[in-house]
Amino acid sequence: RNPHLIMFGEPDNSMSPRLLDLCDAVAAGGIEARPLERIRDKLWTKIIANTSTNPLSVITGATLEELYRPGELQDTVIAIKREVLLVAASYGARVEIDPLTFLELGASMGAIRTSMLQDYDKGRPLELAAIGDSVLELAARFHLPMPVTRKIIALARFRGEQRCNAKH
Known part of the structure; x- marks a missing residue:
């Protein structure tokens, strides 16, 4: 398990393409990025x-x-x-x-x-x-x-x- 974790979410609670793209970009840098509906x-x-x-x-x-x-x-x-x-x-x-x-x-x-x-x-x-x-x-x-x-x-x-x- 990666000890580095960042949770991201949209103000409107959506799982937008922008949110998913952000999580993918952060994950590519070796940090676990978790998209959340209700951040x-x-x-x-x-x-x-x-x-x-x-x-x-x-x-x-x-x-x-x-x-x-x-x-x-x-x-x-x-x-x-x-x-x-x-x-x-x-x-x-x-x-x-x-x-x-x-x-x-x-x-x-x-x-x-x-x-x-x-x-x-x-x-x-x-x-x-x-x-x-x-x-x-x-x-x-x-x-x-x-x-x-x-x-x-x-x-x-x-x-x-x-x-x-x-x-x-």
């Missing part, structure tokens, strides 16, 4: 995973294994996941991964530090606009409050700003 569903699955773990890892220093282990951190991951699922559903996405599988997959990744935690450790800016603020903005359009997500993003932002201020 937004896959995007929301990734958004849910990133939003529910990346900012929380900055606050706690926890690895994915620790975040998904039963307890307070897992409860927070689940709360954020539920909030982001509501946003996804509001935009018509069908996220098909069940909650138990989501947790098992996350825990099976092991002692991996999220990309945001790695950025924090290296004193780099945190990608909170892309990973958090964008989801909050989309939620606001449907008047979804997102209390847990909002708080965790705010705390991660505070930690990131503290780190940047300490460097200067």
Whole structure:
């Protein structure tokens, strides 16, 4: 199995000739390219995973294994996941991964530090606009409050700003 995979899709969910040609061209370069009818569903699955773990890892220093282990951190991951699922559903996405599988997959990744935690450790800016603020903005359009997500993003932002201020 090729470890390199890119999924592509059309905004209108069609399997257009353009989409299939793109996948063929990428595959010719040695990268598995998978055409999807409902690319937004896959995007929301990734958004849910990133939003529910990346900012929380900055606050706690926890690895994915620790975040998904039963307890307070897992409860927070689940709360954020539920909030982001509501946003996804509001935009018509069908996220098909069940909650138990989501947790098992996350825990099976092991002692991996999220990309945001790695950025924090290296004193780099945190990608909170892309990973958090964008989801909050989309939620606001449907008047979804997102209390847990909002708080965790705010705390991660505070930690990131503290780190940047300490460097200067």
